Amino acid sequence: MSAKTLAGPRAPEALKVTLRAGQSGVDMRNVSACTLSVQRPGGDTVSWPTTLGAATAGEVLATHVFDALGEEAALAGGYVITPTVTVSGTPRRCAPFKMHLVPYPTP
Numbered sequence: 001m002s003a004k005t006l007a008g009p010r011a012p013e014a015l016k017v018t019l020r021a022g023q024s025g026v027d028m029r030n031v032s033a034c035t036l037s038v039q040r041p042g043g044d045t046v047s048w049p050t051t052l053g054a055a056t057a058g059e060v061l062a063t064h065v066f067d068a069l070g071e072e073a074a075l076a077g078g079y080v081i082t083p084t085v086t087v088s089g090t091p092r093r094c095a096p097f098k099m100h101l102v103p104y105p106t107p
Helices: none
Strands: 014-020 031-039 045-049 051-055 059-065 077-087 090-093 097-101
Touching: 014 031, 014 077, 031 051, 031 059, 059 077
Parallel strands: none
Antiparallel strands: 014 059, 031 045, 031 077, 051 059, 077 090, 077 097
């Protein structure tokens, strides 16, 4: 059985992203901020804020808590998410990833 993520997630539901340094050589403990640039299924692009959690030299956890009404990710379909981290005052784009949301089943 595979897990499904339904469109319209609401707080306290959250998107947790582990960002890894990879071959960049960045010490992820020096990341001071992260935003997620999100292209939604309708084509518009929005920015989602995150809070930073545990960090090591190799990775940091960024968490975005969805809005209480479920409007940020209300559409079913593919979302392309590109994190941007701030390191020593300089923004650095990370590799994008995809999130797919399915519609609520109809009775």
